[in-house]
Amino acid sequence: MRRDTGEGYQEFLQRLAQASGIKTPTREQLARLDRKRPPKGSNEEWEHPHDPDARITKMKDGRTPLAHKVERAVDFSSGAVVAVTLQAVDAGDTETGRETVCEAGEQIATVAGGEKGEAVNPEGPKEVVLDKGYHSNEVLTELADWQVRSYCSEPDRGRRRWEGKKKEQAAVYANRRRIRGERGKRLLRQRGEKVERSFAHCYETGGMRRVHLRCHPNILKRLLVHVAAFNLGLVMRQLLGRGTPWGLQGYAAGLFSTFLRLLREVWASPLAWQE
Numbered sequence: 001m002r003r004d005t006g007e008g009y010q011e012f013l014q015r016l017a018q019a020s021g022i023k024t025p026t027r028e029q030l031a032r033l034d035r036k037r038p039p040k041g042s043n044e045e046w047e048h049p050h051d052p053d054a055r056i057t058k059m060k061d062g063r064t065p066l067a068h069k070v071e072r073a074v075d076f077s078s079g080a081v082v083a084v085t086l087q088a089v090d091a092g093d094t095e096t097g098r099e100t101v102c103e104a105g106e107q108i109a110t111v112a113g114g115e116k117g118e119a120v121n122p123e124g125p126k127e128v129v130l131d132k133g134y135h136s137n138e139v140l141t142e143l144a145d146w147q148v149r150s151y152c153s154e155p156d157r158g159r160r161r162w163e164g165k166k167k168e169q170a171a172v173y174a175n176r177r178r179i180r181g182e183r184g185k186r187l188l189r190q191r192g193e194k195v196e197r198s199f200a201h202c203y204e205t206g207g208m209r210r211v212h213l214r215c216h217p218n219i220l221k222r223l224l225v226h227v228a229a230f231n232l233g234l235v236m237r238q239l240l241g242r243g244t245p246w247g248l249q250g251y252a253a254g255l256f257s258t259f260l261r262l263l264r265e266v267w268a269s270p271l272a273w274q275e
Contacts (some may be wrong), residue, residue: 002153004046043090051214055089068219069095072227073104074195076129076187080234081198081227083107086220092132099144101128127151131189135175143172151179151187201233202226 002012010030017025017033025033041056041064048054054066068090073082083104087096105124113121125148130139132153143150152175162169178184203209208226213219240258 053216057089071100080231084215094136097134129187140171150175
């Protein structure tokens with residue numbers, strides 16, 4: 001639906017055809033007119049009548065559907081998803097990355113409960129690994145102000161000028177020095193393994209590439225349930241050695257013994273309390 005006139009796409013094409021001299025255009029004429037006119041989809045001109053949060057985007061295969069953008073923060077030590085955010089798909093990575101980092105910090109602080117331990121730092125993430133889409137002077141400077149070490153792949157921008165940008169230069173050079181070290185290269189390799197694996201489980205095999213929900217709050221609820229199931233699978237893999245219901249097939253004996261052990265612990269606790 002057009003934002004200015006409120007007319008649908010077919011009505012818009014018919015108006016263009018009538019303006020060009022075709023009083024009663026056929027579907028073939030409308031299709032021909034649509035192919036010949038300049039770029040067709042613009043988020044400034046069009047919006048979904050029932051889902052204003054959806055935005056037009058161009059996929060790798062050339063399609064231009066209405067879509068949403070999901071970002072997530074993954075813990076490298078466990079592979080668990082720490083935070084999930086839902087953004088407008090036409091917003092750049094450098095604009096949306098800050099919200100994801102802040103959400104991850106809030107979730108880590110909630111889990112830590114205000115007590116500093118070995119596994120969880122209540123102050124939030126101390127290191128962030130990003131791909132080259134998030135690389136910008138503003139993002140690296142802001143992470144440095146938050147005392148978060150960045151490992152962000154740097155795109156080839158050629159020789160740069162730093163007149164009057166000493167703070168940005170220091171942040172970019174510090175990030176460049178870290179990603180060129182052995183530890184930085186290892187972390188960047190792990191980013192491709194840990195982050196992309198969670199995406200594959202949730203969106204490819206999990207079937208979340210396409211949702212039948214509207215508006216960001218509803219979609220985010222569905223995402224949180226899906227990601228919680230993914231994290232639960234990691235816990236099951238640590239406890240039982242199997243992380244999916246399919247993997248539990250042929251594992252009945254071990255599962256039954258674990259269930260009996262849990263029942264014995266439940267039955268023993270009231271008896272100990274009565275004594």
